[in-house]
Ligand SMILES: Nc1ncnc2c1ncn2[C@@H]1O[C@H](COP(=O)(O)OP(=O)(O)O)[C@@H](O)[C@H]1O
């Protein structure tokens with residue numbers, strides 16, 4: 483339902499201070515996921531963007547909660563949000579040093595209900611990245627993932 487609602491809802495673009503939104507979103511994420519763990523969380527400085535702040539928050543919340551979830555077994559989890567400029571376009575990324583996944587399945591991740599990890603180990607419904615992709619596309623952007631099993635994942639997106 484959330485997915486189809488996001489597909490129809492009008493986009494309200496505003497100037498958004500991403501750094502601030504990323505930090506706020508991270509703080510709001512389930513305490514349970516962060517407690518008793520050492521997570522090294524870094525936010526690099528990024529230019530402000532023109533986007534729908536509520537929808538962007540859903541994007542960030544999903545990417546950051548995945549990063550937290552899939553670094554759960556790391557001795558020292560490292561999560562970074564930042565951006566790069568390429569061909570005058572800003573590419574944002576969320577990078578973690580977690581369990582990673584096989585790139586063979588990289589496209590599947592964004593389809594609803596597709597999950598690469600076992601429910602017993604990493605709970606979830608498989609709807610997060612499908613929602614994220616839908617929101618990003620509605621902003622005229624794209625998202626892709628890069629990973630190496632055991633060495634972490636990076637999700638890159640434009641808006
Ligand atoms: N940061 C990540 N590291 C490793 N695998 C990931 C990461 N983010 C997503 N995935 C893989 O993509 C699948 C789909 O993600 P998502 O749609 O957010 O579903 P959920 O979090 O409910 O499992 C996950 O089940 C997992 O297999």
Ligand SMILES: [Mg+2]
Nearest residue numbers: 548606610611
């Ligand atoms: Mg998820």
